[in-house]
Amino acid sequence: MPECPEVETVREGIERHVVGRRITGAQVHHPRAVRRHVGGALDLPGRVVGTTVSAAVRRGKYLWLLLEHDADAAADGPTEALLVHLGMSGQLLVRHEGAGPAVVADLGVDPEHPSTRHLRADLALDDGTALWFVDQRTFGHLLVADLVVTPDGGPGGVGSPLPLLPEPAAHIARDPLDPALDLDALVRRLRTKRTEIKRALLDQTLVSGIGNIYADEALWRARLHPRRATDRLSRQAATEVLTAAEDVMRDALAAGGTSFDGLYVDVDGASGYFERSLDAYGRAGEPCHRCGTPMVRESFTNRSSTFCPRCQRAPRG
């Protein structure tokens, strides 16, 4: 499941292999992949072909490629971006054309098994490589949109100095890996919410990039029960859980550098470093890594939370 660290790994791969390249062709293979693109599947190729990718930027789980027309470089820079969300199962693959098994650039995919079956769209680049968007469960999507100024005036996200982001991502908050995140302001805002802490961690308009896996991990590290009320958290507890989210995502990002291939061979994810270094997610019934108490799984709005019933005490009532 691509959350912040996984998307950041993909962004870094795009930065290395795609930035600076001109897009020479584009194909959409499944209409659902571009369901949020205003002009639809017929419009998207014409919007990207002929542009040059000038940056790869990420905010939370959203990733975008800044697109520059030849005229933009001489004028005010890019005005549009190709926005990508990987959803549950999306992948971006850089392929080198030619015979034999495709060589996949370092984006975390087994080159022996490119998932052509779930190819949803692809771009051709001027160096002969191709960028594939593969997505089994089709929760991911691509679109081209205008850039707008960031609400806080800061950089659009990780990977861009420009204070711009695509309009459809303008409501997404900064994430814990973003140097421009204002932690104190986030703590204050979190504590004004009247909800449960786990819901707040998953609210992408409050803090982005955290999904079910890293929410459970952050709560475990901070010893907070997922149903604790946000407006009753101390400033210290709120700071701790957000700092824990940053720490666990940095750890995952570091681990992703070495074991990402294994992780993404299976489209549905959970393998590689996940199995070895997670403390909470998916460990129901197994002993807590701190105290040995069996971890508990509780259903939570169509999904689940896993936590230690001893280290993470339930709120009263």
Add this chain to the structure above:
DNA sequence: AAAGGGACCTGGCTGC
């Protein structure tokens, strides 16, 4: 206004 819940989607797994 803000919070909560369902829909969307596919493949793998479980149980009959």
Add this chain to the structure above:
DNA sequence: TGCAGCCAGGTCCCTT
């Protein structure tokens, strides 16, 4: 062996 049903999860949208 086959098949139905459940589960996973991020985000948008609708309801309360």
